Amino acid sequence: MFRRSLIRSDEFNSTEWAMSSVSPAVPPNQSRESSEDARPDYLAVGAIFALLIVAGPLFLCMPLPNDAALYDVQAFQLLRGGVLYRDLVETNLPGIVLLHAAIRLVGGPSSVALRVADLAFFIINLLLLRGLMKAGGAPRAVLGWTVPVLLLFYFSINESCHCQREFWLLLPGLGALTLRSFQIERFCREHVQMKQAAMWASVEGLCWGAGVWIKPMIVVPALGCWAVSVWRIRRWRYMYVDLIGLLAGGSFIGSVGTAWLLESGAWPYFLETLFVWDPHYFASRYDYWTPRAILMMVGRFFPWQFVHCAAVPLVGGVIVKTLARRKPGQINSTGSLETSSSEIPISESPLKTGRSATPMAISQPRAAGSNARLLLAAFYLGWLTQAYTLQHLHDYVHAPGVLLAVGVIASLAVSNRVWKFGSLAFLTLCLISSPVLQLERLACWSTCVTSGSTADVRGRLAMLASPSWRDLDRVAAHLRTLHLRDGELTCYDNNAIHLYTALGLRPSTRFGYVAVYLDVFPHQRNAIMKALAGSPQRYIVSDLSACGVSPDTIRRFCPEGVVREPPQIPRRLEGVFPWSQPITFRAGPFLVHRVERPLGRPVP
Numbered sequence: 136m137f138r139r140s141l142i143r144s145d146e147f148n149s150t151e152w153a154m155s156s157v158s159p160a161v162p163p164n165q166s167r168e169s170s171e172d173a174r175p176d177y178l179a180v181g182a183i184f185a186l187l188i189v190a191g192p193l194f195l196c197m198p199l200p201n202d203a204a205l206y207d208v209q210a211f212q213l214l215r216g217g218v219l220y221r222d223l224v225e226t227n228l229p230g231i232v233l234l235h236a237a238i239r240l241v242g243g244p245s246s247v248a249l250r251v252a253d254l255a256f257f258i259i260n261l262l263l264l265r266g267l268m269k270a271g272g273a274p275r276a277v278l279g280w281t282v283p284v285l286l287l288f289y290f291s292i293n294e295s296c297h298c299q300r301e302f303w304l305l306l307p308g309l310g311a312l313t314l315r316s317f318q319i320e321r322f323c324r325e326h327v328q329m330k331q332a333a334m335w336a337s338v339e340g341l342c343w344g345a346g347v348w349i350k351p352m353i354v355v356p357a358l359g360c361w362a363v364s365v366w367r368i369r370r371w372r373y374m375y376v377d378l379i380g381l382l383a384g385g386s387f388i389g390s391v392g393t394a395w396l397l398e399s400g401a402w403p404y405f406l407e408t409l410f411v412w413d414p415h416y417f418a419s420r421y422d423y424w425t426p427r428a429i430l431m432m433v434g435r436f437f438p439w440q441f442v443h444c445a446a447v448p449l450v451g452g453v454i455v456k457t458l459a460r461r462k463p464g465q466i467n468s469t470g471s472l473e474t475s476s477s478e479i480p481i482s483e484s485p486l487k488t489g490r491s492a493t494p495m496a497i498s499q500p501r502a503a504g505s506n507a508r509l510l511l512a513a514f515y516l517g518w519l520t521q522a523y524t525l526q527h528l529h530d531y532v533h534a535p536g537v538l539l540a541v542g543v544i545a546s547l548a549v550s551n552r553v554w555k556f557g558s559l560a561f562l563t564l565c566l567i568s569s570p571v572l573q574l575e576r577l578a579c580w581s582t583c584v585t586s587g588s589t590a591d592v593r594g595r596l597a598m599l600a601s602p603s604w605r606d607l608d609r610v611a612a613h614l615r616t617l618h619l620r621d622g623e624l625t626c627y628d629n630n631a632i633h634l635y636t637a638l639g640l641r642p643s644t645r646f647g648y649v650a651v652y653l654d655v656f657p658h659q660r661n662a663i664m665k666a667l668a669g670s671p672q673r674y675i676v677s678d679l680s681a682c683g684v685s686p687d688t689i690r691r692f693c694p695e696g697v698v699r700e701p702p703q704i705p706r707r708l709e710g711v712f713p714w715s716q717p718i719t720f721r722a723g724p725f726l727v728h729r730v731e732r733p734l735g736r737p738v739p
Contacts, residue, residue, distance in 0.1 A: 645666070
């Protein structure tokens with residue numbers, strides 16, 4: 136059609152002909168199509184607002200995961216003049232605790248404040264991902280529905296995935312990925328300003344470096360993205376400048392963090408974490424990768440985890456095609472931009488139009504889209520690799536991979552009836568199985584809006600059976616009557632870690648997860664028990680369900696409330712800390728022990 140319009144020039148007026156000569160290979164109706172593409176999909180926008188209105192209050196009132204409570208304990212210690220790593224053993228880098236401290240400094244101690252920040256981070260991640268998908272050429276309809284679909288996913292997963300490092304780590308990761316996409320396009324130009332390229336490489340390095348302070352596993356997808364850059368550019372003078380800029384930005388953010396650790400007095404304890412605690416914690420990840428645990432995780436994510444079955448083959452196909460051919464738009468040894476006629480539609484070829492056109496005008500848009508798709512695929516593959524090879528089998532570790540998989544599928548999948556039908560069937564299954572539509576949860580909406588996150592609401596909205604939030608609230612009420620001071624309470628199991636923030640108390644020792652540390656670090660058991668024996672602790676809270684005691688046994692253990700008679704302790708727990716200490720109160724699976732010496736032996 137376009138060739139016929141060029142031959143029959145009488146159909147064009149002078150203005151149209153002048154514009155077409157300035158912008159070669161652009162159809163006359165492109166301005167109308169562009170304006171149509173710019174219009175929002177009002178149905179998708181309505182779905183976003185409906186989700187935020189219906190599921191937003193429920194999300195904000197859900198309970199915090201145990202890890203978030205532990206980071207809060209450290210953040211409050213830091214804000215009260217404490218020293219990181221000295222006051223509480225932490226096996227992670229300090230970025231997440233500093234983020235918690237900043238949020239708590241601005242938003243206060245409520246769980247809602249932290250969840251507001253978490254939702255804000257997630258929405259920013261969605262916008263960054265959508266931008267990469269748009270640069271990769273995803274259709275307008277797909278772009279419009281990506282945000283509500285992924286919001287449905289985030290509102291559907293359990294609370295252990297919220298307010299966690301992985302989704303917060305995506306923010307600097309996707310930000311750096313966006314800068315990397317612009318950098319490749321910058322190097323594909325015929326004339327490159329090296330100072331500008333080095334500056335933006337440094338900014339990108341700042342993003343990757345900030346991600347490392349949250350979790351160093353971000354290095355794996357970062358290396359994958361830079362490898363794509365090397366393959367696409369193949370111009371070593373440019374890549375040296377790019378690498379120097381990346382290292383400069385990463386080194387700067389690393390030196391700033393190191394200087395803060397030195398100035399705050401945390402540096403020697405940070406080194407202790409790196410060389411004493413972290414190697415054993417890293418090695419313990421293999422203990423969790425069992426077939427039963429994997430199936431249970433897939434069940435908790437059903438059906439979202441199956442998006443990898445479509446995303447991984449698509450990424451594999453992209454890699455094979457990329458390795459099998461030379462990159463269109465590559466810069467050759469003379470510094471000019473090479474093109475491939477296979478990337479240019481026949482109707483847009485200058486040989487067919489009879490007009491001259493620069494290689495940049497013909498190939499750059501399609502090459503830019505190819506760059507964005509390749510980078511997103513490399514980032515997804517790198518993220519999946521580190522999640523399944525370097526980390527523990529925790530739900531929050533593997534949840535962000537679903538978000539990236541959806542972006543990859545939307546960018547790489549072929550738009551045909553099979554894909555459309557499969558996508559519609561999958562999304563229908565996601566909607567049917569989503570907790571967002573459960574009537575029991577929806578019944579809490581008005582309470583969430585009027586009363587906020589109470590213990591009763593948290594118990595009704597929790598997707599995980601443990602901890603029991605109503606019973607934990609009863610324990611907190613009982614402990615308030617004891618008028619405890621800092622250091623006089625020990626939360627033995629990680630489910631009880633929320634009591635420190637609820638009561639505003641410092642832990643009795645530097646071991647927040649006492650039971651977990653005794654289990655994961657057997658070589659440190661004597662040191663942990665010695666620290667407990669020398670602490671000013673007066674009371675201990677334990678969780679019978681965490682050590683495998685059945686609900687029937689717990690009910691027969693002792694009466695609810697204040698315990699006046701010795702309970703029937705299971706034989707395997709006799710003489711074992713903390714059940715060797717007198718029990719004064721029970722609320723569900725939680726026990727309150729009064730500390731008497733000796734403490735007893737650690738659990739085997």
